[in-house]
Amino acid sequence: MRLLICASEYYPNGSGIANVAYNIVEEMKKSGVNCTVCSPIGPDIKLGNPELINKYGIIGLVYYWSEVSKFLELNQTKFDAVWCHNPLFIKKCSYKNIIVTIHTTYYGEFIHNVGYLHFRIYKKFASIVEKYCLHNLSHSVPFNVVSPKVAKELESIGIEKQRISYIPNGVNTSLFKPSENKTSLKQKFGFPEDSRIILSLGRLTEQKDPIILIKIFGEVSVRINNVILVIAGQGELLNKTRELVQKNNLNNVIFLGYVDEANKPDLYACSDFYILTSKYEGQPLTLLEAMSSGLACIVSDIPNLDIVADARCGIIISCSDTQIAAKSIVKYIKENHLSHNSNSRKYAENNLGWNVISDKYLKEFRGYSNL
Known part of the structure; x- marks a missing residue:
């Protein structure tokens, strides 16, 4: 399987999205999946601008995903599946075999009143952009979420329940373990x-x-x-x-x-x-x-x-x-x-072992791309 992974952050930089994408990629490589990672810092394909994302938030994110959209248009048959993390396609995306993972939503952050007033105004604006962009994806695109609450948030902004499945985040259980010392x-x-x-x-x-x-x-x-x-x-x-x-x-x-x-x-x-x-x-x-x-x-x-x-x-x-x-x-x-x-x-x-979580994603990718 030829899998393209698109994420706005990637290990060793970033946090949640970066770590999840990296660990799943490393596990999938062990299963023989040909993984290509596209992010603002690579490592395989560099698109967008990490400084723009850090400084201007959603504006930088939309720019990154617009560059991803252009890349996909030029490489329609190169990949069997494309795994997108919290995508923000400002234009209709016609690329086939896209699978989306949503880690958090701007909508969720807004309704939970996170931050000061100016920050909540930003989250409100970002949630409007988010909803618009997610509805630019084909109605056949499946969504994976990292928690049932995120699934509810997607339903609240109009994503059909039958398109959403839950796959939790994982952890390296060999690295993070109790100590007797x-x-x-x-x-x-x-x-x-x-x-x-x-x-x-x-x-x-x-x-x-x-x-x-x-x-x-x-x-x-x-x-x-x-x-x-x-x-x-x-x-x-x-x-x-x-x-x-x-x-x-x-x-x-x-x-x-x-x-x-x-x-x-x-x-x-x-x-x-x-x-x-x-x-x-x-x-x-x-x-x-x-x-x-x-x-x-x-x-x-x-x-x-x-x-x-x-x-x-x-x-x-x-x-x-x-x-x-x-x-x-x-x-x-x-x-x-x-x-x-x-x-x-x-x-x-x-x-929660990454091998367990990776198997769940791999079944999704193979089922959706008919491989």
Whole structure:
């Protein structure tokens, strides 16, 4: 099979889309699929402009997909299938054998009131463009989504339910795994050996809501000893988050900044809990990495994080009331749910390995392209 993968970001740059596309491509190569990757940074075909995307958002994305459209018109018979991640075709796309994966939607971010007013105005505009572009695809084009909630969002903007199927994100279960040497790993990062580590890993943005995380943890830290919040990541709210920590004299919060991919497995493995207080998510890879690492998970009560309940590997909290959220976390930590650690790992191994996810995509591609 000759498969063209089109994504607006790709490993080692980018985040969710980049990592999913890269890991599936690597697995498919093992199955003999001839993969060609087209993104603003290649590696096989370079189209669009990554700086334009970083600076102007959806304008840069539309430009990238317009370049993809031109490329497809000139290469009508070169590929058996084309796998497009969150495509934005501003003109009707007549290319056959396109399969789409949607990770998140601008519509979903808008209706969940993510960000400040000017940001929500941008999301509203982007959601209008998104809806217009998705309807420029042929009505025979199938959609895969990374969570059932994203499927509902697509239905809300007029994509027929029968065209949508759910394939979750995956994780490298061989790389992200529990460790029997937590003490030495804590020493590696300079954490107190007798501390219980609550890990937050990801971009510090309005969507992730690190401010509410600090407010909740402030309540937790006065109720329980030897607990440390480790925040790994960068973003526009980093300075504001630091200032709130200093204002509240929270000496048990550690900022690691950017953590490279090589150190992430050890960071997860030395932690005890993973926490995510987002307002909106597709299906965050960091959550799956935490589960694969055998961490008990504490997540906000948004639909796309229901996997924690399905796997019985943590608790789901409402972040609207910081005191109630903190009490729930303290109760959970004190109850010492050791089974949740093993449940996390088992669920990841059985359902989320990239080999498992790749097989699901491969069946879709072969079925759609009649190969």
